[in-house]
Amino acid sequence: MTSEGSQRPPARVLDALEDAATSESRTLARASRYLLDHPDEALTQPIAEIAAASRTSPASIVRLATSLGFSGFRELRAAFREDLAFSRGRATTIAGGDEHAASTLAADIDPQDSLEAVVKKVAFADSRAVADTADAVSISELERARTLCTKARQVVTFGVGASAFAAMDLEQKLARIGMRATSYVDAHQALPAASLMGDGDVAVGISHSGETLDILDSLAIAQDAGAATIAMTNAPSSEIARLADITLLTHAHESELRSGATASRIAQLTVVDFLFVAIAQTRMDEAHEALARTYSAVSARRR
Structure with missing residues (x-):
């Protein structure tokens, strides 16, 4: 109690x-x-x-x-x-039901590991990040994020470092279904853009740690300008989670050699897909038409 x-x-x-x-x-x-x-x-x-x-x-x-x-x-x-029992059970399931294999694959990458072991450990960590993120993300928060983005005048995403990939991916996906979306991965471009946002706009800040100053400042400035804010982070008690109107949680553990590079990025891209598909679901006709037109526009560039 x-x-x-x-x-x-x-x-x-x-x-x-x-x-x-x-x-x-x-x-x-x-x-x-x-x-x-x-x-x-x-x-x-x-x-x-x-x-x-x-x-x-x-x-x-x-x-x-x-x-x-x-x-x-x-x-x-x-x-x-x-x-702990749930987490270990999931790890065992991902490892094909072998508890010993799950324990081995969950261990940090060692300099003496064979290339085969490295591949298996990275694949295990990425698979586990996707499954754990699906459990960690709040459906009610995802629903609120979908509603905000669907009604938004524009969606602006902010991310730096490894999180920049997720910011650009969300922007690209939303743009492909006809929504007005922009991404910023440099503070000197992000901060002025955030200051020009306003009522009806949505700012999405992506930070694995939840403490990245460039992203915190961008969201705070956008919020002060009247925009609604969404945080995507691995840290539920972080500064960005306290700042944002809505928080979408990822769940990924990084090893020393993988830090900030693999599992966290996969988890972020998973939440991007959750949000994108949720939004597209509410505008299927427009999404299908926009995807067909944008595909046609670039198809001639393929051999």
């Missing part, structure tokens, strides 16, 4: 702990990281042992639980056990 006046417990405890592991509170970050790095031990250890192993205190472990919306650590641990 959630304590009086607190937030509701998260739907995905592993996501919430990942988010807490980047908390400004070093104590809460250490406690979260211990649970994530030593899940089997944390499921059975007394709270005092968890506190000692994570270099925190029993009170800090309880504070972590209540900060996530739980009444105490016992409730957090029960939810953690359930979410």
